[in-house]
Amino acid sequence: MRVVIAEDAALMREGLIALLQRFGHQVVHAAEDADELLRAVSDCHPDVVITDVRMPPRNLDDGLRAALAIRAEHPGIGILVLSQYLGDAYAAKLIAEPANGPRGGVGYLLKDRVGRVTDFMHSLEVIAGGGIVIDPKVIGHLMSSGRPCAIDTLSEREREVLGRMATGESNGHIAAGLHVTEGAVVKHVGNIFAKLGFQAEDGNRRVLAVLTYLQAARPKDP
Numbered sequence: 001m002r003v004v005i006a007e008d009a010a011l012m013r014e015g016l017i018a019l020l021q022r023f024g025h026q027v028v029h030a031a032e033d034a035d036e037l038l039r040a041v042s043d044c045h046p047d048v049v050i051t052d053v054r055m056p057p058r059n060l061d062d063g064l065r066a067a068l069a070i071r072a073e074h075p076g077i078g079i080l081v082l083s084q085y086l087g088d089a090y091a092a093k094l095i096a097e098p099a100n101g102p103r104g105g106v107g108y109l110l111k112d113r114v115g116r117v118t119d120f121m122h123s124l125e126v127i128a129g130g131g132i133v134i135d136p137k138v139i140g141h142l143m144s145s146g147r148p149c150a151i152d153t154l155s156e157r158e159r160e161v162l163g164r165m166a167t168g169e170s171n172g173h174i175a176a177g178l179h180v181t182e183g184a185v186v187k188h189v190g191n192i193f194a195k196l197g198f199q200a201e202d203g204n205r206r207v208l209a210v211l212t213y214l215q216a217a218r219p220k221d222p
Contacts, residue, residue: 034062133168
């Protein structure tokens with residue numbers, strides 16, 4: 001896939017470039033600030049963008065703001081945001097941001113996830129395929145805020161399965177992690193879709209279910 005990277009720390013940036021190239025992907029541009037990222041996306045038309053949250057020029061949430069702008073203007077591009085912080089509000093905003101067309105995948109991962117190469121590359125593949133991946137630590141923090149009625153209809157096991165879906169796990173990975181059969185996971189997933197009111201004609205029910213889960217867990221504005 002064609003990837004644009006935005007990371008102001010040279011060591012991290014070069015490490016990402018080397019990792020992606022090792023797995024056969026093409027890094028079409030590596031930006032050092034948010035403004036350069038926006039220009040690179042317009043010029044290079046990547047499949048996926050990988051960006052840090054805190055970047056120049058303001059060294060605040062410039063990378064996230066750029067990601068939101070890209071999601072609004074180029075909704076088909078997958079976006080992976082990397083952060084050193086839990087940033088549940090950042091993750092929720094990225095997921096909830098409306099797109100003006102077919103959505104590309106989206107992910108919010110803590111930077112220590114990059115050190116687990118297999119997990120990181122799997123996450124990137126999920127995002128490139130239009131899926132959603134949120135770091136398990138962020139999921140746990142979001143879940144401490146409670147859930148509205150739609151999620152309350154799920155059993156404890158179904159919520160656990162849905163939480164693992166939100167981290168990008170396949171049915172096989174979920175089954176192994178919960179020590180159950182893959183058939184049992186398929187049944188739980190079907191129950192989740194039914195209880196949340198998603199039909200086959202609604203499109204990618206897995207993505208819709210994860211969106212519902214994340215938006216339900218999002219802290220309410222004061």
